[in-house]
Amino acid sequence: METRVLVVVGDRDTRELLAQAFAGHGFRALTASDGVSGLFQVGLVQPDLVVLDMNGWDTLRRMRNLSSVPIIVLVEDEPRARIESLDQGADYFVTKPPSLREVEAKARALLRRRPPMQAKSVVVNWAASRGETGICEMGV
Numbered sequence: 001m002e003t004r005v006l007v008v009v010g011d012r013d014t015r016e017l018l019a020q021a022f023a024g025h026g027f028r029a030l031t032a033s034d035g036v037s038g039l040f041q042v043g044l045v046q047p048d049l050v051v052l053d054m055n056g057w058d059t060l061r062r063m064r065n066l067s068s069v070p071i072i073v074l075v076e077d078e079p080r081a082r083i084e085s086l087d088q089g090a091d092y093f094v095t096k097p098p099s100l101r102e103v104e105a106k107a108r109a110l111l112r113r114r115p116p117m118q119a120k121s122v123v124v125n126w127a128a129s130r131g132e133t134g135i136c137e138m139g140v
Contacts, residue, residue, distance in 0.1 A: 002026075002027065002028040003026075003027050003028065003048045003049070003111060004027070004028045004030060004045060004046070004047040004048050004049075005022045005027045005028070005029050005030065005047060005048065005049045005050075005051065005107065006030045006031070006032065006038065006041050006042065006045070006047035006049070006050045006051070007019050007022070007029060007030070007031045007032070007050075007051045008031075008032045008033075008034075008035065008037070008038030008041075008050060008051065008052045008053065008059070009031075009033070009051070009052075009053040009074070010033055010034060010053055010055065011053070012033070014053070014074075014097075014098070015031050015033065016031075017100070018051055018098070018100070018103065019031050021100045021103070021104060022104070022107070025104060027107075030045060030047060035056075035058065035059030035062075038050070038052065038059060038063065039059065039062055039063060039066065042063055042066055042067050042069060043066060043067075046067075046069075047069055048069070048070075048111060048114065049069065049070050049071075049072070049107055049110060049111060049114075050063065050069050050070070050071045050072070051071075051072045051074065051103060051107070052071055052072070052073050052074065052090075053073075053074045054073050054074060054075050054081070054085060057084065057088045060073060060085070060088045060089055060090060061088055061089065063089070064088070064089030070091045070092075070110035070111070070114055071089065071090050071091055071092075072090065072091065072092045072093070072094060072103060072106050072107060072110070073085040073090040073092070073093045073094070074093070074094055074095075074096050074098050075093045075094075075095060075096065076095065076096055077095040077096065081093075082095070091110055092106040092109075092110065094106065
């Protein structure tokens with residue numbers, strides 16, 4: 001079974017670059033352009049790893065509440081952002097602009113230690129951040 005990596009990055013060029021890098025190393029790269037889409041993908045496809053660009057902490061907190069999937073966060077190169085990313089639930093951080101080799105190395109390290117995913121049912125409020133209503137229940 002292919003290892004699924006979800007890249008949740010708003011900047012199209014960075015998102016595509018990361019997705020291509022993972023695909024080139026044999027991963028199944030999935031993408032989302034915003035946090036809401038990323039949260040929905042986590043519930044729907046159950047990725048083995050998430051790379052998340054941080055422009056706020058809400059998506060990271062929601063993702064962590066939803067799943068125990070390993071998360072690498074892309075953050076600004078300042079101590080406060082690096083510390084906050086770990087405190088909010090990230091497993092690793094990489095400073096922007098991201099080094100592809102560093103992201104890939106941290107991904108490999110996380111995937112080596114990842115236990116098999118346990119099945120559970122979750123509820124994803126997939127549109128709350130946009131002021132819309134809609135709840136989707138799915139098995140994870």
